[in-house]
Amino acid sequence: MKKRNILKNVSFGSIIIGVLTLGLLGFSIYNLLVRLALINSAVGTQTLFIMIGGIFGLLAGFKYPITTEATSFAFTSLILVQAVWDSTYDIIGGFDDKRVIIGCIAIFIFALNIFTGRLKLKTAKKQIKRTLGAK
Numbered sequence: 448m449k450k451r452n453i454l455k456n457v458s459f460g461s462i463i464i465g466v467l468t469l470g471l472l473g474f475s476i477y478n479l480l481v482r483l484a485l486i487n488s489a490v491g492t493q494t495l496f497i498m499i500g501g502i503f504g505l506l507a508g509f510k511y512p513i514t515t516e517a518t519s520f521a522f523t524s525l526i527l528v529q530a531v532w533d534s535t536y537d538i539i540g541g542f543d544d545k546r547v548i549i550g551c552i553a554i555f556i557f558a559l560n561i562f563t564g565r566l567k568l569k570t571a572k573k574q575i576k577r578t579l580g581a582k
Contacts, residue, residue: 460563461515465508466501467556468519471549473500475526478545519560526553 477496480486507515530550 458512458563460559461512462505462508464519464556464560464563465504465506465515467504467552467559468515468522469504469507470497470501471526471552471556472522473497475549476500478549516560519556523553523557523560526550527557 473496474493477486477493481488486492504515507518526549530546530553533546534550
């Protein structure tokens with residue numbers, strides 16, 4: 448039998464990017480629900496959303512490292528566009544507003560993903576083809 452190396456494509460950067468990106472996504476979802484007044488603002492609930500996102504990010508970064516990095520680029524790009532839109536038209540609280548903080552964290556994750564990730568053009572094309580089922 449041929450022994451499979453599970454950790455072949457896993458990098459520490461992929462796991463960190465997954466945890467940070469999906470943790471940020473959990474924080475964004477929490478803020479959305481608070482802003483829509485569907486839930487009350489509470490530190491425990493906020494921590495729960497961030498931890499659930501972080502756990503999913505940890506698992507995704509471990510199991511699908513390159514897909515996690517590509518998805519991180521997509522999520523952080525979307526959050527950056529939204530943060531620029533919000534800061535241009537709708538921010539009242541200045542730098543203390545949660546949406547501005549989310550945008551700043553997204554910039555940090557985006558830059559971190561650029562410099563620590565294993566996502567390269569050749570491997571990204573192969574991964575996208577595998578994901579879509581086109582060989």
